[in-house]
Amino acid sequence: MKVSSCLPDEYEQLVINWLRFNRRNSQPRNYYEQANLISDIGRFRLSNILNLDETPIPFEYLDGKTYDLTGSKTVSGKTEQSGWDKRQATLILYIFADGVARIRPKVIFHATSGDNIRQREGHLWHNGVTVEFNNSAYNNEELFLKFIETELLPALQNTHVAASTGPTSQHSSTEPNHQPYHESLLLMDVAGFHTTETVLEKLHSAQITTSLIPSGCTGLLQPLNTAVNKPFKSFLREFTDTYIDSQRNSNPLAPEKWTTSDKRVMVTHVVAEAWAAFTSEKAELIRKSFRDLGVTLPIDGSKDSEIRIKGFDHINIGNWMKDIPLPLPFRPLESHHSLPPETVQHDALEFVWTWENYIHPSNENPRILRPMGIQPTPPLQLIGIQPTPPLRLMGIQPTPPLRPMEIQPTPPLQPIGIQPTPPL
DSSP states (O other): OOTTOOOOTTHHHHHHHHHHHHHHHHSOOSHHHHHTOOSTTOSSOGGGEEEEEEEEEOSOOSTTOOOOOTTOSOOOOTTTTTTOOSOOEEEEEEEETTOOOOSOOEEEEEOSOOHHHHHHHGGGSOTTSEEEEETTSSOOHHHHHHHIIIIIHHHHHTTSOSOOOSOOOTTOOOSTTOOOOOOEEEEEEOOGGGSOHHHHHHHHHTTEEEEEEOTTOHHHHOHIIIIIHHHHHHHHHHHHHHHHHHHHHHOTTSOSSOOHHHHHHHHHHHHHHHHHHHHHHOHHHHHHHHHHTTTTSOTTSTTGGGOOOTTOOSOOOOOHHHHOOOOGGGSOOOOOSOOOOOOSSOOOOSOOOOEEEEEOOOSSSOOEEEESSOOOOOOOOOOSOOOOOOOOOSSOOOOOOOOOOOOOOOOOOOOOSOOOOOOO
16 A cells, blocks of 8 residues: 555545446447457456556665675665665556456656667666656656557457357448557556546547545555555565665675666566566466456346445445446546546546435346436427418518500501502
8 A cells, every 4th residue: 555545534435436437348338248248347358457556666676675695784775875765666567357467567757858778778678668858757648648549449359259150340440450458457546647538538549447445545456555565565676676786796896886887777677577477377366356356247237245345344346337226428537537536535447326315226226327417307398389370471462463455456468559560
């Protein structure tokens, strides 16, 4: 759990709302999706459900631990002389619900411009990570949009089965080698650059449903926080120690103080190697992290007893389609509009629960539903409309019958002034 994470007072309701949002959006939306379900977890495949998260790395993974021979009067840490106690980079990890590592970890380093650095030392970086630069050494909207276009969408597109017999998607294309995207579910926190209008529209256009984790609840609801980050840090420390030892052994005369370039190269290697080892050995742990949060459990609620969230017992999300059989036009859908910035007083949620006083049905407790803001439609009444009187022509008099003008008969033609010609 992140040190800065603190649970809001209403966190229990926020957690339930988030679980129900995922369950609702996992339901098939029409008969075609219902007929083509390939598993009981709903319309999202395991390969198209993922979680991403950013975490700072200060070039220091030993947490103050020191090593030396027993009995030594002075004991120093391996990184004591290197000045690695400040945050110099951000690490972004991506995990999929089937445990397969499809997207390489990303490291964002501090630099005004990374072009010169990339030319100078890029050949030394490990190719198991991607590297970016900016002034804050942190993610932002520009980098996130670039990631969506160049890494996320290709990774999701590659999970698509080309032989599709269903109707052509509105996102499909006639371009060569282009395949429509599968419906995907992306779990992420409500960081400002995750929730801009441009980002949400970009994700929505690629058929990616964004499940935004409520502020302060990432320690409970984010798979990377609940199951992955802590054990991965152990891998990171181990590979860091191994890398430092190997560098010292290969060059005993090298100066103790490492350059910033040396540190960047080291980070790319230890992150890439540690992540490869972790995803290989802990694939089942990654898969379980999604199940524990109910994300990949059957959508009929039959295995909700397997949900494991700290502070919650006997959670029952239920079957959305069965519990709330509303006509399609009245089923609440997620918003894809920009959200306000995350603050302590306000949780920027995309998945606000749209039912007031909802009580989950049980044998002792019948279903009680009261939709918010939807009143019965009264019978239509015509207001201010009087019967239309017969049309009357204004200023137009009837045309009188045509009367023939006086026409006198033509008299017979009579030759005038023509005498017979006398004989010669």
